[in-house]
Structure formats: C-alpha cells, structure tokens
Amino acid sequence: MPDALESFLIEFAGRYGDERLDVFDLKATSAEANGIALNGRILDEAVLSELQSSLESHFPTARFIFDEVRVLRKIPPTTKTVSTNLTGLYAGPSWQAEMLSQVFYGWKLEVLEENDAWAFVRQVDGYLGWVYRTYLTESPSPDPTHLVIAPATYVRAETTAGSPIVGRFVCGTPVQVVKWNGSYAEIDAQVWGWVAASELRAFEDLPKTTGERRALISADAVRLTGVPYLQGGCSAMGIDSAGFSYLLHRLVGVRIPRDSDMQFKAGRKIEPPFQVGDLLFFDANGQNRSGMHVGVSLGDWRILHSSRKRNGVYFDDVQDEGELRNSFIGARSFI
Numbered sequence: 001m002p003d004a005l006e007s008f009l010i011e012f013a014g015r016y017g018d019e020r021l022d023v024f025d026l027k028a029t030s031a032e033a034n035g036i037a038l039n040g041r042i043l044d045e046a047v048l049s050e051l052q053s054s055l056e057s058h059f060p061t062a063r064f065i066f067d068e069v070r071v072l073r074k075i076p077p078t079t080k081t082v083s084t085n086l087t088g089l090y091a092g093p094s095w096q097a098e099m100l101s102q103v104f105y106g107w108k109l110e111v112l113e114e115n116d117a118w119a120f121v122r123q124v125d126g127y128l129g130w131v132y133r134t135y136l137t138e139s140p141s142p143d144p145t146h147l148v149i150a151p152a153t154y155v156r157a158e159t160t161a162g163s164p165i166v167g168r169f170v171c172g173t174p175v176q177v178v179k180w181n182g183s184y185a186e187i188d189a190q191v192w193g194w195v196a197a198s199e200l201r202a203f204e205d206l207p208k209t210t211g212e213r214r215a216l217i218s219a220d221a222v223r224l225t226g227v228p229y230l231q232g233g234c235s236a237m238g239i240d241s242a243g244f245s246y247l248l249h250r251l252v253g254v255r256i257p258r259d260s261d262m263q264f265k266a267g268r269k270i271e272p273p274f275q276v277g278d279l280l281f282f283d284a285n286g287q288n289r290s291g292m293h294v295g296v297s298l299g300d301w302r303i304l305h306s307s308r309k310r311n312g313v314y315f316d317d318v319q320d321e322g323e324l325r326n327s328f329i330g331a332r333s334f335i
C-alpha cells in the first residue's frame with residue numbers, strides 16, 4: 001500500500017501541477033490504527049472531494065483520515081485590497097523570492113494563508129503568489145471609474161502643473177474620479193489629489209468593437225515604447241513580454257491570462273496576415289513555459305515586444321530578425 005499510495009498521490013498531483021494556479025501538496029504521514037492519515041495543503045473543497053472519490057475507487061478497503069489537510073480557499077472567502085500603488089507578487093514569502101507578477105492599487109485579492117509579514121493570495125483570474133501583507137487592507141477601495149493610461153501619472157495637490165506632487169500611479173491602475181476641473185480630474189485613491197484628465201480612460205468608454213480595440217491597442221502599445229525589461233513585471237515601471245500583452249489587453253477591457261504559455265494555450269489560433277493586437281509567440285526551447293516569448297502585432301509581422309535582448313519594449317520586424325523568425329511557433333488572438 002505505501003508505494004502504491006505514493007504513486008497515486010504523485011499521479012493525482014500531476015493534474016494540479018501548475019503552481020501558478022493550483023496548490024496540491026499532500027503526503028501520507030502515517031498509517032494509524034484507524035486509517036491512513038494525510039497531511040498538507042490543497043486549494044479548494046472541489047479538489048478535496050475529487051481526491052476522496054479517487055482514493056475510495058483505487059483503495060476500496062482502506063480508510064483515509066483528512067483531519068490534517070488544510071483547504072486554503074474558504075467559504076466565504078477572505079478578501080483584501082491592494083492599498084499601495086504597485087507591488088510584486090512573489091513565488092515565496094520573501095523579497096528574495098522570484099517575482100511572478102505585479103498587483104495594482106485597488107485590486108481585490110483572496111487571502112489563502114498568512115506567513116508572518118506575507119500573505120499567500122489568489123487573484124480574480126486564479127493566479128497565485130505571495131504579497132507583502134502591509135500593502136493590503138481590509139477596507140475596500142472606492143469603486144473605480146477610470147483607468148490610468150499614461151505610463152505613469154503624477155497626483156498633484158492642486159490643478160496646476162507646478163503644484164506639489166503627492167503621489168504617482170502607473171498605467172493600468174483603476175481609480176475613482178470624483179470631480180472635474182478643466183483639464184484635471186480629482187481622484188479618490190491611495191492618495192487624494194488631481195491628475196491630468198488626458199491620462200485617464202473611463203470604463204464606460206472602453207471600446208465595444210474589434211476595430212476600436214485594435215486601434216486603442218496600437219496607440220497604447222506605442223505609448224509604452226522604451227519601458228525597461230523586468231522579469232515578472234506588468235507595468236511601466238518594468239515589464240516582461242507577457243506582462244506587456246497582458247497590460248495592453250486590460251487597457252481595452254479584455255482579460256487574458258498572465259503568462260505567455262497560458263496566453264498561447266487560451267488564445268484563438270490565427271494565421272497570417274496578422275492584424276494589430278494579435279499575439280505572435282516565439283520559443284527556441286520546445287514550447288516550454290519558461291522560454292516562451294510573445295510580441296504584439298502592429299500589423300502583419302511588425303511587432304512591439306519587451307525583450308531582454310533590447311532591455312525593454314521596442315519595435316521589430318519578425319521577418320528581418322533571424323532569431324525571431326526561426327523561433328516563431330504560432331499566433332493567437334483575444335480580440
């Protein structure tokens with residue numbers, strides 16, 4: 001039984017092996033007189049129920065004890081809101097851990113567990129990671145009305161260009177506008193103050209048609225040219241290739257997966273000629289998630305993408321760049 005059970009748990013864990021979206025960390029710790037005890041963490045009750053049914057099917061004469069199994073998702077969920085303007089989402093509870101992504105002011109996160117100064121959280125799209133707990137609040141942010149569309153915008157104390165700067169928000173941040181004064185908007189956010197109205201986009205004005213989305217993606221992409229490369233970044237403070245496509249789609253109201261391999265898997269397969277906003281994927285390492293790269297088409301093979309080679313967001317023509325041309329594996333679209 002021990003070897004068969006260990007093999008079963010390894011096989012079952014393989015169904016939930018993507019640590020960006022799943023948690024399955026269980027072991028059979030002992031064979032007690034009244035059954036076999038399991039210990040560890042699991043993401044939610046649905047997976048636990050599936051596990052229990054599978055164990056009963058594979059080991060019908062055995063009795064399993066689940067008292068030491070922690071189900072991370074609670075009903076009702078524990079939610080907190082990001083209270084700082086931008087912070088990292090990490091692979092572990094440490095500033096030295098790999099940064100997987102970034103979370104923005106006002107985002108609601110489901111807290112799964114806490115470890116000293118850190119919280120293990122789940123985003124609304126299911127993406128998992130650790131956030132510094134000080135940057136979370138139990139108080140909900142004001143209902144947002146607009147998105148910041150400038151790479152970064154200053155928040156000023158008054159409606160004049162020379163007034164004191166009291167804060168800053170990055171592209172993609174949701175904010176609530178409470179009042180307008182000429183070319184400035186007063187916002188209620190992490191800090192209260194005034195931002196240039198031209199650097200905001202109303203949620204009610206997000207594009208409704210494919211053509212409108214493509215036109216805005218083109219304008220937003222060019223605006224982010226020169227943003228430096230940052231592994232795990234998805235903001236104008238630093239961005240990786242998938243973070244770039246992720247951010248551009250959020251700015252037009254389209255939610256896509258965070259990472260390039262997820263985008264490749266989830267998107268609609270398309271063929272040339274490519275249109276603005278289509279995603280072109282590259283992989284010199286056999287389509288493994290760590291090596292996959294994505295660029296955003298500006299029309300056909302012309303792309304903007306964030307690369308280590310260029311250290312940021314720059315233009316390339318795939319047909320003129322042998323490294324890109326030879327590693328192209330396909331294109332997808334969410335538009």
